[in-house]
Amino acid sequence: MARTPTPRRRRTARGLHASSAGLAAGLLLTGLSGAPALAHGSAEPTPAPLGSVAGTAGDARYVPGACPRTPQPVAELDGARCGTLTVPENRARPGGRTIRLGVAVIPALARTPRPDPVVWLAGGPGDDAVGEAKLAVDGGLNRDRDVILMSQRGTYSADPALLCPRVDEFNARVIGMLYDAPSTGRAHVDATRACRKKLAATGADLSAYNDTESAADYADLRAALGLKEWNVFGISYGTQLALVYMRLHPDGIRSVGIDGILPPSRGGSAAAWSSARQGFDGLFKACADQPACHSRYPDLPATFQRLVRQLEAKPVTTTVTVPGQAKPVKVVLDGGALLTWLTTATHTPAVVPRSLDELAHGKPERIARQWAGWRLAPQAVGSVSHGLAYGVFCSEWTPYETRAQALRGGQEAFPRFPRSVQAQAPQLAFLREDCDAWNVPAAPRSIRDVTTSDIPTLALSGGFDAQTGAGNGPYVARTLSRATVVTVPYEPHVVFATSKCAQAVTASFFDTPTAPDTSCLKGLKPPVFDTGS
Secondary structure, three states, rough: OOOOOOOOOOOOOOOOOOOOOHHHHHHHHHHHOOOOOOOOOOOOOOOOOOOOOOOOEEEEEEEEEEEEEOOOOOOHHHOHHHEEEEOOOOOOOOOOOEEEEEEEEEOOOOOOOOOOOOEOOOOOOOOHHHHHHHHHHHOOOOOOOOOOOOOOOOOOHHHHHHHHHHHHHHHHHHHHHOOOOHHHHHHHHHHHHHHHHHHOOOOOOHHOOOOHHHHHHHHHHHOHHHHHOOOEEEOOOOHHHHHHHHHOOOOOEEEEEEEOOHHHOOOHHHHHHHHHHHHHHHHHHHHHOOOOHHHHHHHHHHHHHHHHHHOOOOOOOOEEEOOOOOOOOEEEHHHHHHHHHHHHHHHHHHHHHHHHHHHHHOOHHHHHHHHHHHHOOHHHHOOHHHHHHHHHHHHHHHHHHHHHHHHHHHHHHHOOOHHHHHHHOOOOOHHHHHHHOOOOOOOOOHHHOOOEEEOOOOEEEEEEOOOOOOOOHHHHHEEEEOOOEEEEEEOOOHHHHHHHHHHHHHHHHHHHHOOOOOHHHHHHHOOOOOOOO
């Protein structure tokens, strides 16, 4: 959950295009060359491979075809069975426009796959699940089950793709601006307004890119593929969608895994502040518990909060060299920039104490280089669906959180921060102003309902997660009667991407959803923090 690019961890691109299409098409032709073959000596037909046969579900239709495009080549799509799901853009307007969503089925490694595949819900909002194939495969999700990836409406491989490179380019330029200054906010809103104008001119119904419609898309996909049941696995924002999906369309869902949890009832700036505080406290405590780190950096929380106040009063400007950039890059660090840097830097925790200490001693280059590197990453431009992101934020979040509530979230999490920092939640700066410009209707208040369900659910969190705090696991489990809550210590946002233990727990969960094996948690150790020695 973020509008700030996060460092990539064994995956191809942030948005999460088609060198594998020819191979996939060949496999599809084989699968469609005739009626399903009969096994020798048996009257039972051999089932066609998942994704190789056309199907319908109400107004939705799945048709096999070439694999979806991706920003960069994704080797894990070689051999995938692919196609397109066509659905109504707005189900409240019968006979209206239709949209097309790319689908890729990654075959299980096992010779005889389990009958209940896993469908992957990507993060964002705005990332394309098809581009996250490597993350799913690296985590072993396709060990004995097919994995289904569908481009959520509006994302990169969908048609239409509601992309706005101009917003991405502005987010890169922010590194040379005062992060939370009113002038920066006005420039950001200008980019958002231009994005909206461009997308609206294509005829897209921007009010139809939301969780309610997306949940219906996934329900239609399961039915169109002819699946009696499947398992759901969502990461980051995909956990919010998963919780909405299991509330609105529970039929056919065998189990649900959610990693980096974003409860629909809590979406907004106040939750972002709470999550940041939880993640920071987890990292700082791990340093304090490690004698060498504690001795070298005796009061890291106080150092960080002092730096935020100092930089907000007197920003620091430096120049750094960034890989991929022909010339040195100017970077401005104020309090808001440092806050948002740390929210993302929990993905690289071992260097955080040293980076803060260097900044405190007049050496901002390490933090500036990392901050600029994330923002200037080429894959951050033109791959994220801002149409979907704003569709969710502006219909489901901001209408149900007042400006005062958002500010209070910052004041409660960090009471000593300057008000100018408290006014802009980490990774969500100027969201309310952007949503005023986006101008879509509020979703029904029920979108904020908690999900009450007896579907077996695995609620995964990381102890260092500063984007969706670990406290969200027990929170959603209150109304999920068969939930298993697991916090993987010392890990950042989306533990499936970084932790072998989290991957093992996930695999065990899909095998036995009511009794996953969590024994690997006992042997986990904190990172060895860099003390500069």
